[in-house]
Amino acid sequence: METSQKLAGKVALxxxxxxxxxxxxxxxxxxxxxxxxITGRRQAELDAALQTLGGQAFAIQGDVSNLGDLDxxxxxxxxxxxxLDVLFANAGIAEFAPLEGVxxxxxxxxxxxxxxxxxxxxxxxxxxxxDGAAIxxxxxxxxxxxxxxxxxxxxxxxxxxxxxxxxxxxxxxxRIRVNTISPxxxxxxxxxxxxxxxxxxxxxxxxxVSGVPLGRMGDADEIAKAVVFLASDDSSYVxxxxxxxxxxxxxx
Ligand code: NAD
Numbered sequence: 492m493e494t495s496q497k498l499a500g501k502v503a504l505x506x507x508x509x510x511x512x513x514x515x516x517x518x519x520x521x522x523x524x525x526x527x528x529i530t531g532r533r534q535a536e537l538d539a540a541l542q543t544l545g546g547q548a549f550a551i552q553g554d555v556s557n558l559g560d561l562d563x564x565x566x567x568x569x570x571x572x573x574x575l576d577v578l579f580a581n582a583g584i585a586e587f588a589p590l591e592g593v594x595x596x597x598x599x600x601x602x603x604x605x606x607x608x609x610x611x612x613x614x615x616x617x618x619x620x621x622d623g624a625a626i627x628x629x630x631x632x633x634x635x636x637x638x639x640x641x642x643x644x645x646x647x648x649x650x651x652x653x654x655x656x657x658x659x660x661x662x663x664x665x666r667i668r669v670n671t672i673s674p675x676x677x678x679x680x681x682x683x684x685x686x687x688x689x690x691x692x693x694x695x696x697x698x699x700v701s702g703v704p705l706g707r708m709g710d711a712d713e714i715a716k717a718v719v720f721l722a723s724d725d726s727s728y729v730x731x732x733x734x735x736x737x738x739x740x741x742x743x
Contacts, residue, residue: 492522492693493503494523495523496524497523497524497724498524499522499525500725501525501576501577501578502575502576502577503576503578504527504568504579504616505517507529507555507582507677508541508579508581509530509531509536510531510540510679511677511679512581512679512714513579514540515710515715516581516711516714516715516719517540517548518543519712520719521588523719526548527544527547527549528551528567528656529544529549529550530552532553533552533620534552534737536616537550537551541719542554551567554604555608555611556603556604560597560730561612561615564615565619567665569619573599575620575624577624577626577627577722578612578626581630582604583605583609583629583647583681584604584605586601587685587691588641594642598643601643601647603653606647609628609654610654613628613654613658620665621724622665623667623668624665624668625667625670625722626658626668627669627721628658628669628670629653629671630651631648632669632676632735632741633645633648634648634651634673635652635673635733636740641642655731659730668726668729670730670732670734672718672734672736673735673737675708676700676703676708676737677710677711678697678708678709678710679711696708702740702743703738704739704740706738707738709737714736720734
């Protein structure tokens with residue numbers, strides 16, 4: 492992996508850093524010289540992720556929708572490093588279902604993890620963030636376009652985009668940059684589990700890819716590279732934007 496130490500000595504937290512886009516980003520961050528804390532719900536998956544990250548990475552088990560867990564995560568980073576320069580609020584879930592079939596439990600779970608989890612991850616991290624820190628929130632192309640059987644998940648991602656706009660204003664006195672990354676379809680474990688049969692998955696992927704000008708799905712490292720940009724001084728005058736990394740999908 493080619494790197495130029497864009498995050499040398501920085502302390503970063505990536506929620507949901509044990510899998511998919513979060514793990515790919517953790518690998519990039521470590522390669523760029525950062526100390527990286529990853530969180531996730533399951534210790535075994537965190538341990539497996541750490542094996543791929545080496546000595547500058549640390550794992551803390553925690554559920555982003557549980558405020559007590561968030562307090563513990565932040566307290567651990569405070570004890571170990573005393574600061575947090577980069578926050579990537581990436582953890583999220585998707586449960587697709589036709590409008591008529593969405594259950595209250597599915598609705599609540601997605602809003603709890605995606606919206607409440609993102610909001611309180613930022614709120615709890617604030618005391619540790621120095622002036623000039625970088626926050627990246629994980630949204631999605633689906634927050635801006637209508638895909639079938641996607642209403643609740645899409646609404647959570649539009650809400651996250653909205654949080655980023657208001658956080659940018661709320662945090663202007665501290666010059667904290669808050670940006671949103673909005674991937675198109677990316678091959679990850681979560682993406683491949685949003686529907687319950689291989690046939691439905693194939694049809695869904697075909698629907699997604701047909702709307703991508705570059706004609707393919709993306710991979711997690713293509714998102715990770717963009718997060719490095721938003722987390723580093725390369726984007727020092729970029730604040731409040733939604734960066735689509737989606738093969739052109741949002742523009743057509
Ligand atoms: P993934 O399942 O590989 O990763 C999701 C991560 O979030 C996992 O590490 C999981 O442990 C963690 N997580 C889920 N619920 C959590 C909770 N309550 N507390 C803490 N961690 C939790 O999937 P991914 O595709 O890499 O997704 C990462 C993010 O990217 C999600 O927010 C997802 O909505 C978003 N996204 C994905 C795609 C895509 O096509 N894969 C596109 C746009 C946005």
